[in-house]
Amino acid sequence: MNVAHRKTISSEATKLAYLAPHMDTPTEDLLAAGQSLSFKLQQTLDVEALLALFCEQASHIIPCSSVAFRNDEQSLFIYHGDKHDFTCQYTLELESELLGQVECSSHKAFSETDLMRLEHLLTLLLFPLRNALLYHQAVQMSQQDPLTLLPNRAAFNKAIDTEISRAYRHKHGMCMLVVDIDHFKSINDTYGHLAGDQVLQQVARSLESSVRKEDMVFRYGGEEFVILLNATNLPNARLTAERIRMELEAKSMKGLEVNLSVTASVGVSEWQDGEQANTLFHRADQALYSAKQSGRNQVKVA
Numbered sequence: 001m002n003v004a005h006r007k008t009i010s011s012e013a014t015k016l017a018y019l020a021p022h023m024d025t026p027t028e029d030l031l032a033a034g035q036s037l038s039f040k041l042q043q044t045l046d047v048e049a050l051l052a053l054f055c056e057q058a059s060h061i062i063p064c065s066s067v068a069f070r071n072d073e074q075s076l077f078i079y080h081g082d083k084h085d086f087t088c089q090y091t092l093e094l095e096s097e098l099l100g101q102v103e104c105s106s107h108k109a110f111s112e113t114d115l116m117r118l119e120h121l122l123t124l125l126l127f128p129l130r131n132a133l134l135y136h137q138a139v140q141m142s143q144q145d146p147l148t149l150l151p152n153r154a155a156f157n158k159a160i161d162t163e164i165s166r167a168y169r170h171k172h173g174m175c176m177l178v179v180d181i182d183h184f185k186s187i188n189d190t191y192g193h194l195a196g197d198q199v200l201q202q203v204a205r206s207l208e209s210s211v212r213k214e215d216m217v218f219r220y221g222g223e224e225f226v227i228l229l230n231a232t233n234l235p236n237a238r239l240t241a242e243r244i245r246m247e248l249e250a251k252s253m254k255g256l257e258v259n260l261s262v263t264a265s266v267g268v269s270e271w272q273d274g275e276q277a278n279t280l281f282h283r284a285d286q287a288l289y290s291a292k293q294s295g296r297n298q299v300k301v302a
């Protein structure tokens, strides 16, 4: 890989007036491209669409075949176009705020003029990108439970339909676990709400570490969690539920004044061909109810 350039772009970095005297070609086309780009960038708050628009527009005026963008804070990595060997990288900043890193690639080396043009276009990206990042963050936050940092019920409602479609398309099965901490109210009542919060956080981590990376754990509400196990049949889902239950039972909650452990009851349901999300959930919830009725700290299958 041939990295031509590394630089920080901030709102003051490369104004057109500053660029013009350095350029050996007229700036009218750059001015027109900049106006068109600015106009288009105002039309979306989607970071991915924004970067795609930027790449397409930039490719009209400089050799730019791909744009990659990374923002670690929001765990964002976006890629658009076909990557080639010659690259240039920029750190984007706006009013001292780090927006992320961008890398453009081309099939031929960027000339000095190309780089100055690109830098001018990047300055036009800064404000729309910051707005899009703020929007992305707001959407992310609305889907995340602030206490456990797990995806919340809204995220579950969004994910379940996608997972059902995937299971239907690939014919690979899918199971749902509803996990509910036993006698959680008495933990709150005995040790206080803060201790209860810590227990919820540690249960969340335990659930995450008990399942595969491709499975999804949600905090459905209160002390209830939902887990989606994709490409999993009922016997394996039951084994997973049993493992989750045993790991929780064996776990000693850290950081609390007393040596506390918790147990959980689990309801399991397997998606039936053509079944809707609400009945799949209802069956798992009924199985959970049955586990509670049978004495708690156990797994029941719908």
Ligand SMILES: Nc1nc2c(ncn2[C@@H]2O[C@H](COP(=O)(O)OP(=O)(O)OP(=O)(O)O)[C@@H](O)[C@H]2O)c(=O)[nH]1
Residues within 6 Å of the ligand: 147, 180, 181, 182, 183, 184, 185, 186, 188, 192, 193, 194, 195, 196, 197, 200, 221, 222, 223, 292, 296
């Ligand atoms: N600390 C804390 N407690 C919560 C939170 N959300 C819900 N709760 C508490 O969770 C408790 C749930 O109590 P119940 O629904 O009676 O269930 P339980 O005591 O676990 O009893 P079983 O489920 O029947 O075993 C209530 O006391 C809620 O106040 C939270 O975010 N933090």
